[in-house]
Amino acid sequence: MPERGPGAPRGGHPGEPRFIVDTMLGDLARWLRLLGYDTYYSSRLDDWEILRRAEREGRIIVTMDRGLASRARRRGLRVVRIASFGAAERLAELALHVPVRLEADPSRSRCPECGGPLRPVRDKEKLRGRVPPAALEAYSVFYVCERCGRVYWEGSHWANIRRVLREAREMLARAQRGG
Ligand SMILES: [Zn+2]
Numbered sequence: 001m002p003e004r005g006p007g008a009p010r011g012g013h014p015g016e017p018r019f020i021v022d023t024m025l026g027d028l029a030r031w032l033r034l035l036g037y038d039t040y041y042s043s044r045l046d047d048w049e050i051l052r053r054a055e056r057e058g059r060i061i062v063t064m065d066r067g068l069a070s071r072a073r074r075r076g077l078r079v080v081r082i083a084s085f086g087a088a089e090r091l092a093e094l095a096l097h098v099p100v101r102l103e104a105d106p107s108r109s110r111c112p113e114c115g116g117p118l119r120p121v122r123d124k125e126k127l128r129g130r131v132p133p134a135a136l137e138a139y140s141v142f143y144v145c146e147r148c149g150r151v152y153w154e155g156s157h158w159a160n161i162r163r164v165l166r167e168a169r170e171m172l173a174r175a176q177r178g179g
Pocket residue numbers: 111112113114115116145146147148149150
């Protein structure tokens with residue numbers, strides 16, 4: 001049986017890059033899931049486990065650790081070493097090496113916390129008691145994580161998400177021009 005750990009859900013998009021993100025980059029892991037990428041992350045992964053999973057599951061390693069990056073390269077694994085800080089900077093740095101969509105599309109997002117697939121909720125009344133009443137009143141699009149059950153909605157934070165992604169696209173364009 002194929003293992004179905006966090007970040008390896010059913011319903012992935014074939015042909016898309018899959019990632020395994022080291023323990024120092026939990027924020028980047030959440031961003032990749034938000035963008036819809038199959039991303040394995042755990043705060044308790046050791047280097048050996050990262051290498052083993054990357055090899056077995058065909059995942060690209062994303063790390064800040066030079067030592068891990070060079071061990072991965074010696075084994076012929078794909079690895080991107082991140083050196084920058086800040087969400088937009090890190091996304092741009094990753095996108096320089098791996099083609100990732102820096103576009104927000106909530107309908108293809110994964111659960112940022114566990115990587116599970118999100119299912120749209122047609123009848124938001126079913127969420128009464130699970131969502132703050134003000135959010136239930138104010139918003140119309142809700143999603144439930146099929147794995148961990150968390151509920152998400154397209155609220156005001158999406159403006160912030162879109163702003164960070166716009167910054168990342170601008171940084172990427174500058175870096176690609178060599179500036
Ligand atoms: Zn979840």
